[in-house]
Amino acid sequence: MLGLLAVQPWSTYELTRQMERSLGRVWPRAQSRLYEEPKKLVALGFATAEDEVVGRRPRTVYTITGTGRAALAEWLAEPGEGPVLEFEQLVQLSFADHGTKRDALRTIAAARGWAEQRNAENAAVAQRYAAGEGPFQYRAATTMLAGAFFTEFYAMVARWADWADEQARGWPDDPADAVADPAQLAEIARRAAWGPAEERAEGGR
Structure with a gap:
């Protein structure tokens, strides 16, 4: 405020x-x-x-x-706390093995739809700022930081939803019988290590 x-x-x-x-x-x-x-x-x-x-x-x-x-x-002057994520659809997918494959696919599709809708609004605002016509245009240097975050965030949710849809479509009709792809687990582990790997690389220079 x-x-x-x-x-x-x-x-x-x-x-x-x-x-x-x-x-x-x-x-x-x-x-x-x-x-x-x-x-x-x-x-x-x-x-x-x-x-x-x-x-x-x-x-x-x-x-x-x-x-x-x-x-x-x-x-x-004091750095704030990091983000707190509240994502009901992701919580539902965490328990997808107690529902149906159709339920999971619908939830994933809804998540992608959310990202598309939010990004449509985000894109319209971004275009106004790029044209020099945004609300409080003189503050664009600072508002651009949040705008860039949301642009990446919505794109990330959409990419994740596409990947999740591909994975879930390969499940049997009963998600409780689904088996994780070892290659995908390994890829997730590799990508999750990006932070420490970059820090080690910086320390060795």
Whole structure:
């Protein structure tokens, strides 16, 4: 919230919409909580609130304070935690041996569909920024970092889904009878070692 207020003053409704459009992909929060957060920032002295009337509708606009900017700078100075993944379809596939092959294939297809849908939205935004017409275009250097992550993430999910579909189609009708391909297990192990291998290579130079 402080980061958004550092960009410009917002009403609660505008803050909520902005969270849905951008930060909600990496920082999901219930909408009810989003409406309460600005009030907490005011109570802490990190923001001020000013009541306005637009047409006949009243609204409250929140603006970051100097204390709020200092708190934001302090938070930015400390590296945050890594990502937390919540992927229901992957959890379902982890127990595919208790369902049917058809169930697993449908779940994999749904995962790919999710990636395609999300990337369609992502691609539209990326094209606007590339054309110099993105929201807050002057901040493109920083928003580009998240945009690149999502581009790679959606492509990764799609590639994984294609691979998973190929594997599952080779299963017998009862997934409980499926046998893992040793070559695929070896390939996964090889690819999983990329980090330590690169670190050793760097250390030997």
